[in-house]
Every structure is written in C-alpha cells, then in structure tokens.
Amino acid sequence: MQQSTVVSNKTINGTKAGSGSSSLLKRMAMYKYMYLLALPGILYFIIFKFIPLWGLLLAFKEYNPYSGFSGSEWVGFKYFTELFADANFYMMMRNTFAINIFGLIFLFPIPILLALMLNEVRHEAFKRFNQSIVYMPHFLSWVVVASMTFFILSADVGIVNKVISGMGHETISFLSNPNYFWGLLTAQSMWKEAGWGTIIFLAAMAGVDPQRYEAAVVDGASRWRQIWHITLPAIRPTIIILLILRLGHMADVGFEQILLMMNPLVLSVAEVFDTYAYTHGILKGQISMGITVGMFKGVVGLVLVLASNYIVKKLGHEGIY
Structure with a gap:
C-alpha cells in the first residue's frame, strides 16, 4: 500500500512536472514570433553582460597574460x-x-x-x-x-x-x-x-x-x-x-x-x-x-x-x- 502510494505520488509529480514543461513549450510555440523578436536582446545580454561577469574574478587575481585567466595567482x-x-x-x-x-x-x-x-x-x-x-x-x-x-x-x-x-x-x-x-x-x-x-x-x-x-x-x-x-x-x-x-x-x-x-x-x-x-x-x-x-x-x-x-x-x- 505504501509502495503504491509512493508510486502514485511520483506519477502525480511527474505529471505535474511534465504538464508544466509542456505548457511552457505550448506558450513558446504560441508566441514564437514574440520570442524570436526578443532573441537578439537575449543574446546581447548573455554575450555582453552575463558571460563577462566571470572576468570580475580578475579583480582578486594578479593577472598574467602568459598564465591566463585560470593560471593567474590569487591575491584576494x-x-x-x-x-x-x-x-x-x-x-x-x-x-x-x-x-x-x-x-x-x-x-x-x-x-x-x-x-x-x-x-x-x-x-x-x-x-x-x-x-x-x-x-x-x-x-x-x-x-x-x-x-x-x-x-x-x-x-x-x-x-x-x-x-x-x-x-x-x-x-x-x-x-x-x-x-x-x-x-x-x-x-x-x-x-x-x-x-x-x-x-x-x-x-x-x-x-x-x-x-x-x-x-x-x-x-x-x-x-x-x-x-x-x-x-x-x-x-x-x-x-x-x-x-x-x-x-x-x-x-x-x-x-x-x-x-x-x-x-x-x-x-x-x-x-x-x-x-x-x-x-x-x-x-x-x-x-x-x-x-x-x-x-x-x-x-x-x-x-x-x-x-x-x-x-x-x-x-x-x-x-x-
């Protein structure tokens, strides 16, 4: 009985998760042109705003071009x-x-x-x-x-x-x-x-x-x-x-x-x-x-x-x- 309850709960949770993802995909398909219109802006922020955030680590390192980003000494x-x-x-x-x-x-x-x-x-x-x-x-x-x-x-x-x-x-x-x-x-x-x-x-x-x-x-x-x-x-x-x-x-x-x-x-x-x-x-x-x-x-x-x-x-x- 307990095992069947666990299985049923997993099934319910899985269904909910699946339905959530499927509803998201449906919304994206419904508004695909809106997402396509927003794609250049999203790519801009990812490439020029989020990815360069890794460079902030160099503020805590003694950057050496020969050692590279990861090989530079950590100086706090x-x-x-x-x-x-x-x-x-x-x-x-x-x-x-x-x-x-x-x-x-x-x-x-x-x-x-x-x-x-x-x-x-x-x-x-x-x-x-x-x-x-x-x-x-x-x-x-x-x-x-x-x-x-x-x-x-x-x-x-x-x-x-x-x-x-x-x-x-x-x-x-x-x-x-x-x-x-x-x-x-x-x-x-x-x-x-x-x-x-x-x-x-x-x-x-x-x-x-x-x-x-x-x-x-x-x-x-x-x-x-x-x-x-x-x-x-x-x-x-x-x-x-x-x-x-x-x-x-x-x-x-x-x-x-x-x-x-x-x-x-x-x-x-x-x-x-x-x-x-x-x-x-x-x-x-x-x-x-x-x-x-x-x-x-x-x-x-x-x-x-x-x-x-x-x-x-x-x-x-x-x-x-």
Missing part, C-alpha cells in the same frame, strides 16, 4: 586595498560625485521642461521641426563637441575670448581654469543630451487621457494648472524610475568627454574613476586594477539603486521593482 583583496589607500582616491570620489551631482541638478530637469514645452506646441509641423533640432546634438560624437568647445572658448582662437579682447578686456582661460571645469562639462552634456532625453517624457505625456484636459478646461483650469495637476502627475512614475536609474550611475562619468576635455592644469578636478581605470588598466597594463575600479563602481551604483528604490517605496511611490 590586494587591489581593493591599493585602490582605497591611493592618495588620489578621495579626490577621484569627490570629482566623480560632484560632476554627477551637477548633472543631476542641472541636466536631469531640462528634458522634463523641454518635453513640457514641446507638448504645449499645437502646430504639428513646427513641433516636429523643434524636436528634430533638439535631438540633433545627441548624434554628434564627443570629439566634435570638444572641438566646438575649443573653437568657442579657447584662450587663443576662441570666439568668446576674441570678443572679450576686442572689448579691451583680458582673455579668460575657460579650458585651463579648474573653477570652470565642472560647469563646462555640465553645459556640454546639457546641450548634447537634453533634447534626446525628452523622448521618454513625450511618450509618457502622449498616454495621458485627453478627456482629463477637456474636463479641466470645462472647470476653468488654465494651461499652467493643467500642466501642474494633470501632466506632471501623469509622468511622475516615469520621472521617479529615471531618477533611480540615474542614481545608479553616480559613480560613472562620461569617460570620452572627460578624456577629451582634461589637461594637466585641471587634473585636480578632472581625475575620476574612469580615467584612473584607463590609466592603470590600459596604459600601465594593470588589468586587475582596472577591473577592480569597475567592480567598485558597480557596487556603489547597486547600493544607490537599492537605497533610492527603498526610499521611494517608503514614500508611497512605485519603484523599479
């Missing part, structure tokens, strides 16, 4: 200790977070304001034209942006300084003065990326029910009241999610932008974790140190995302998970 937290003990560590942390805070304060709200203004344009042709204009700088490389900045602000050939000198004043060293560096980077990012950032907010605004605006007009609400009480609350979840994701990149700085704009005179405010990883990991061949810096940045970003998501949910809003 040696490179983390060297990173934290580096004399420039706190300077790099200050510069990294200061540049990101500047971007958070000045750059993050700009796409929201631009999207609100574009959303108020009623002439569709004029609206599309303005959208195209503000999107264009995003497609320029940082090499072009840095060249334009040099052409405009250089002390020797810059247009601004030529105007200043023509008015009888001394030229201003915009590119070699550390006091201007963080603001200059923020201004470049605002000009280049603000328009591109409006895409998500305009899409969120497009999902607002037009009847809500019609009801507000009947109640006598002005355009400003409609924006404040209808549009902004409608895009609030989008703003919160993008803000959380932005906080996850607080340890990241645009490496190419920094590399092109930095010079020995502004090194005290330009040295960040990305340039440090490039200098040690690529130029000096210390691959393990470069990976250590990248891993440290990832941990900081993870902590900030978890903390900000927790705070947002405690305040009664919807987080990213």
Whole structure:
C-alpha cells in the first residue's frame, strides 16, 4: 500500500512536472514570433553582460597574460586595498560625485521642461521641426563637441575670448581654469543630451487621457494648472524610475568627454574613476586594477539603486521593482 502510494505520488509529480514543461513549450510555440523578436536582446545580454561577469574574478587575481585567466595567482583583496589607500582616491570620489551631482541638478530637469514645452506646441509641423533640432546634438560624437568647445572658448582662437579682447578686456582661460571645469562639462552634456532625453517624457505625456484636459478646461483650469495637476502627475512614475536609474550611475562619468576635455592644469578636478581605470588598466597594463575600479563602481551604483528604490517605496511611490 505504501509502495503504491509512493508510486502514485511520483506519477502525480511527474505529471505535474511534465504538464508544466509542456505548457511552457505550448506558450513558446504560441508566441514564437514574440520570442524570436526578443532573441537578439537575449543574446546581447548573455554575450555582453552575463558571460563577462566571470572576468570580475580578475579583480582578486594578479593577472598574467602568459598564465591566463585560470593560471593567474590569487591575491584576494590586494587591489581593493591599493585602490582605497591611493592618495588620489578621495579626490577621484569627490570629482566623480560632484560632476554627477551637477548633472543631476542641472541636466536631469531640462528634458522634463523641454518635453513640457514641446507638448504645449499645437502646430504639428513646427513641433516636429523643434524636436528634430533638439535631438540633433545627441548624434554628434564627443570629439566634435570638444572641438566646438575649443573653437568657442579657447584662450587663443576662441570666439568668446576674441570678443572679450576686442572689448579691451583680458582673455579668460575657460579650458585651463579648474573653477570652470565642472560647469563646462555640465553645459556640454546639457546641450548634447537634453533634447534626446525628452523622448521618454513625450511618450509618457502622449498616454495621458485627453478627456482629463477637456474636463479641466470645462472647470476653468488654465494651461499652467493643467500642466501642474494633470501632466506632471501623469509622468511622475516615469520621472521617479529615471531618477533611480540615474542614481545608479553616480559613480560613472562620461569617460570620452572627460578624456577629451582634461589637461594637466585641471587634473585636480578632472581625475575620476574612469580615467584612473584607463590609466592603470590600459596604459600601465594593470588589468586587475582596472577591473577592480569597475567592480567598485558597480557596487556603489547597486547600493544607490537599492537605497533610492527603498526610499521611494517608503514614500508611497512605485519603484523599479
């Protein structure tokens, strides 16, 4: 009797397992085109995101190209200790977070304001034209942006300084003065990326029910009241999610932008974790140190995302998970 009960239980469990797998296969067959559409994205994350995670082990090894990945000597937290003990560590942390805070304060709200203004344009042709204009700088490389900045602000050939000198004043060293560096980077990012950032907010605004605006007009609400009480609350979840994701990149700085704009005179405010990883990991061949810096940045970003998501949910809003 006991044996038959065990057998029956196995049969039931097997049936359940089989039915579960068969139902999964049926769903995959039913939505095969959806899975096929998602296949490139899945392969991208597997190849470029998950498989390279094994490389993080090199942060705990003395990597030797001749010994290979598995043959390199295990050194534990040696490179983390060297990173934290580096004399420039706190300077790099200050510069990294200061540049990101500047971007958070000045750059993050700009796409929201631009999207609100574009959303108020009623002439569709004029609206599309303005959208195209503000999107264009995003497609320029940082090499072009840095060249334009040099052409405009250089002390020797810059247009601004030529105007200043023509008015009888001394030229201003915009590119070699550390006091201007963080603001200059923020201004470049605002000009280049603000328009591109409006895409998500305009899409969120497009999902607002037009009847809500019609009801507000009947109640006598002005355009400003409609924006404040209808549009902004409608895009609030989008703003919160993008803000959380932005906080996850607080340890990241645009490496190419920094590399092109930095010079020995502004090194005290330009040295960040990305340039440090490039200098040690690529130029000096210390691959393990470069990976250590990248891993440290990832941990900081993870902590900030978890903390900000927790705070947002405690305040009664919807987080990213």
